[in-house]
Amino acid sequence: MHQRAVADKINEVTNTQRWPALAPLMPATACKNILTVTVTVCTTQRPVSQRRGSLSTLELSGQTDASVIAHMIRRQIILTRAIDRYSYVGNTEGFIWEGKTRGGGARKLSHPGSRIQWEAMEKEYQQQNSQSQEETGIIFNHLDKVQRSKSLVRGKTGVVYDERMAKHYCLWDPSYPECPDRLHSILKRCDKLGLLVRCERVPAREATVEELLKIHSPSHVGLLSATSHIKDPTHLEQISAHFDCVYLSPSTCESAFLAAGSSLELVDAVVSGRLQNGFGIVRPPGHHALKDEFCGYCYINNVELAARQALDHHKLSKILIVDWDVHHGQATQRAFFSDPRVLYFSIHRFENGLYWPHLRESHYDYVGAGAGHHYNFNVPLNQTGLGNSDYLAIFHQVLLPVAYEFNPELVLVSAGFDAALGCPEGEMAVSPGFYSHLTSSLMTLAQGKLVVLLEGGYCLESLSESAAWTLSALLGDPCPPLMDPICEPSPSMRESILNIISVQRDFWKCFRYQGSFSKQQEGSKVTRGKAVGQNEKVAEEMKEKRGVTWPKHTPCPTFIDSEEKESYPFKTRGMLSGQSQDKINEINTKLKQLREKECFKDPPHYKLCLAYDSRMTQHCRLNKKDARPDSETPERIQRAWECLEKFDVPQKAQILEPRQATREELELVHTVAHVDTLFTFNKLSERELESRQNHYNSIYLHPSTNDCALLAAGCLLQIVDNVCNGGSTAGVGVIRPPGHHAEPDKPYGFCFYNNVAVAAKYAIQRYKIKRVLILDWDIHHGNGIQHTFYQDPQVLYISLHRYDHAGFYPNSEEANYIYVGEGEGRGYNINIPWNQRMGDSEYMAAMVQVVLPIAYQFNPELVFVSAGFDAAFGDSIGGYNVTPECYGHMTRLMSSLAEGRLILGLEGGYNPETTSYCLAMCAKALLGDPLPTLKLETPNNSAVLSITDVIDIHKEFWPALCFQVDIFTDDVSKRIDYETSPTSSGSLPSSSSYPPPESSPSS
């Protein structure tokens, strides 16, 4: 048969009028540019690379009518996907068809994606020799990961503390800030809230001298040991005066050895898997303790010791240390400055050098040296009073992207709470409940292996509250609502963040959302030279194409050499100048308000509720000839439920009684006429139904359609009731038919009632909920949800979807990012349209760059996820590569919002196998189980462009998106401004091994 004739046939087949079921599969643009088509058949089992040469053109003869070709397309879609990605398939033959576009370029016509028979393929794979392992590894490793995650079940949270760590106190100054009451107040608060009894107590022990010598010098350990025999306070004070901010007591050694040994015990327990995570309520703190010097209330560097233990003893190779103590942990920085195995991330008060410890090395341009170059992050806080919005910006713009890219095996936190509101040393304004949010977001990393070690914190009230929130997060309790709304970060915070991006973006692939400019470019037409690095290219091209300009940012590391710096004899008493009574009153009032708003509540009895009813499988195609395995089939929810059972989810969840939605409830979204119409379906004959379904876009009808659709909507309402009444924290509806395409007045794209939209309206009406967030990660745009809430500021709709410039179903330009909402709803409709094949890296980038910053600012009281899994690996309709575990991560990140009240309603997902795995991962995420780690690559240019477009248009509505600037790219380090000579920086260590700052950020 002539190729042209085949092309015609295929065009005929993909004519969506005639074959409506193919519409979502074969977007109009996929075929319209095709001139010629070759249909080939292959019959060998050889790897595709060899097989392509032996392909022969398939002779279509005799019965080459459209249904044969339709059949071929179906097979083709299944097989090409497998061939395309995995180099061989487990069938004895397959079809490949390719087209040439008008432009002349060859183009694979087939829709990438298929329903893959995992087990069959795996079996066959095992029979193959290892030659193809490299290529096929993707899928089987990937499957391994999901299947192994069944055993990833949340372990216990450990705590370690010991009364003997309170023996260390200042003999001569009872008002010394680092006091035993710090420990007592935390234990008292955690005990009162019932947190301690839920933890496993790890026995404290003293570190051995041998262990301490791994990080400290013999003279250092010797001196510390010797002080335990000195009883004379005057003598002890004299020794203390040799060190910056230090007091020694006869018990200092014992307490410090205990803090260190306990930290080791905790790390051993977590790394070995005996415990999920843990909190070392230890003192004295450690992160200022240098190799050879006591410093800043610290004697032994607990976190450094813990990291060494994980590296040396447990043979880990990637550790993230997050140091959110308000002081720079200079000792930890020095310990790992040249070590790429440890990423040190410190957020500290700096004030351009005016704040203790007044070190030039605390600045953002100290990014590590040698092999450790770019593995050191300093976030300098250059003003006081910074709070939640500022810290959140650090997490979203820098820490989370870098942490995910680094992909640590263990996370250690140097958890000082001296940035918490009320701390006289930090003078910052982080609310105690916010530490729960910070902790939770770190728990998504390293399969939840997280060890938190207490450092500073000197306002007992906020210290104990902050520590309790941290422990509650480690135990998996929901994050509290925040007292003050999240707003844009302060200008100085923004500047610090942009400075960090400027020195790190040539190394870390996640920093791709800023443009660049250089001296040569100023004032003249932009000349692109080597100044523009890989990461800036997309932004540059986008701006040029669209003719937009962004504000300019010039990094400039100002350092003021402090005159406050001390030298021997150092101050040993009167450490705090003292707060004024007015200040103290103000803080107390604020703390009181805090306790009311960010208050501890007993979490709901269940973490998760489930709604499912096998009667929802009745809705199916009447004409079995049209039935395809990769469509909206009854099998989808059946398999999904079986998979949940396989992962032991129902046993741990509350199972809700299914019910049908009422007319009244449906009419919250749908027109009376629409509901009336659907209620007539069960009275129509099969013939009538078949003719009726052709009136709609991608709809098939069955006598039970309406009953099933009523159950789907009703199940979600049952979950809303349960979650809003406090029965469970979160819920999952294993429901079909899906809903997000259903318009207020008509069924659309497999959908009849808009389940999530109805549930959102219901929650608002019944429970007086003021702000609802709907995140729609189904690969298709949820046109129905967008239309329902387009003018409604109470419902924030964020959709991530395949768009292909309106070439992908539902083929509407309304899915583009420029559709931002209308009237009062302006800014509350956020479309993130994809125009190329996407996977985990792109979805996570969108989550961190757009979804989370906006979601936090919106501050929802309830979150819905329109959870379609047709963007997942192996979905023939979607053709994307998102992994089940990535859906788990997205779920977990979203569950920090709205006190964890997150309701997931199944939408699409046409590979029952992957769909069920994805749903199981989401359910496990909501149960608090650890998630398999993600391996993220650089997000592709097309995704960066989409995200940049979304930010560009939405920054007007969401000031948290304030990082869209051009960064000066010339050598920044030459621009350092010193107010006094840098050579007089007396507090720099004498050690000659200490590296200078990197000379060029782009080296």
Ligand SMILES: [Zn+2]
């Ligand atoms: Zn501190």
Ligand SMILES: [Zn+2]
């Ligand atoms: Zn979909």
